């Protein structure tokens with residue numbers, strides 16, 4: 161279908177299909193799709209007028225940050241794609257009535273926000289592995305988590321207020337009062353309808369309800385110190401046992417607890433500065449632990465070290481810690497780049513985002529191993545295992561392998577739900593995993609979500625194809 165872009169009220173020219181620069185906006189981590197036009201919006205008024213126009217003309221509009229989504233949520237095969245890359249201002253960082261906060265535009269990159277907050281002595285806890293690219297408005301729309309969510313929770317916990325434009329361009333403000341309890345569970349799937357506050361529907365709403373043009377986040381005082389560690393384990397399940405006991409016994413209270421299995425380690429080892437001493441390891445646990453002072457450092461270290469192998473690497477200096485973070489980040493970035501090469505044969509990587517309560521983790525991983533063996537394809541497991549939320553990635557060379565892996569992923573999602581977990585802990589469903597919604601939610605629950613969608617976006621122009629079937 162061709163849309164009337166010629167009369168769209170924009171100050172700078174749109175990128176139109178056929179323009180070579182539009183290719184830059186034609187894929188996320190998992191999916192390729194080229195929109196008819198791209199707007200690199202410069203101010204809110206421009207987006208408001210564009211939305212009014214698109215709503216009247218029924219032109220589909222998809223929002224994107226840096227397009228690191230894992231679900232196709234930030235790509236569009238039709239209509240207009242609105243990028244937030246030029247909306248990067250931090251308006252204010254401060255303290256009001258004893259509460260620390262930052263107010264910013266949606267395009268600010270998370271690590272930039274964290275740096276600015278730190279300069280003022282504050283800490284913005286959400287730390288997705290992609291924090292050097294991921295943008296604030298997008299992380300609200302996916303309710304991103306990250307390494308530090310084990311201690312600090314999900315993005316939702318820190319969102320105090322959002323200002324949004326609805327599909328017809330009207331402005332709304334949604335906020336949470338200090339007294340209001342904040343739901344702190346990992347995502348399950350779809351809108352967060354256990355809350356009646358629309359703020360909670362926008363958080364994790366995958367850009368389907370409106371455009372978030374300003375976000376006020378809560379900040380906390382900067383933690384005094386932490387150390388990071390990489391601990392080798394002789395096999396996969398001894399690492400899992402360690403994680404489960406660490407979380408359930410609660411003696412150490414780590415800030416992060418992440419798994420890197422043997423296959424994932426083979427990618428991590430390709431980082432040029434990865435240490436020789438850990439190259440023989442089978443499975444690694446990456447952890448972070450906070451401490452108050454020198455005496456506390458000795459105390460917490462004495463809790464960790466007896467449980468870990470001699471080769472465990474501990475990083476206390478900023479530079480070493482940053483290096484460890486980059487080794488960890490090297491896994492998904494090199495993995496995604498490598499397996500993207502198989503897209504043209506219908507293959508690629510299929511990644512899980514299910515999670516289970518920590519007490520069910522071992523049973524779930526046994527199920528993953530059993531189904532993985534039957535599948536007969538290579539797969540690897542890494543990430544937020546302390547929250548029962550590892551990512552299992554099936555590596556497929558062609559379309560036939562991908563179909564089989566998708567069937568196994570579906571089985572594992574069903575299993576995770578029977579264990580009381582969720583099908584998408586942090587990535588959302590987007591366009592690629594929409595089929596998982598009925599595994600998690602009843603028909604009635606999905607009906608409520610459709611009603612919310614229709615209330616905010618009656619013409620269904622926003623984020624079309626994300627999360628809900630277009631009806």
Ligand SMILES: Cc1cc2nc3c(=O)[nH]c(=O)nc-3n(C[C@H](O)[C@H](O)[C@H](O)COP(=O)(O)OP(=O)(O)OC[C@H]3O[C@@H](n4cnc5c(N)ncnc54)[C@H](O)[C@@H]3O)c2cc1C
Nearest residue numbers: 225226227228229233234288289295297298304305367372
């Ligand atoms: C290497 C790698 C590591 C990753 N690690 C993590 C991780 O640890 N934790 C995690 O949670 N995720 C992770 N991700 C996934 C991804 O980075 C997150 O989903 C992130 O929130 C996306 O940010 P983005 O700026 O790239 O947004 P995009 O991918 O461009 O968009 C994501 C979603 O937000 C919507 N959106 C964007 N801006 C707005 C707006 N202003 N208003 C309304 N909707 C909007 C889009 O429509 C889309 O639905 C990782 C991805 C990669 C590639």
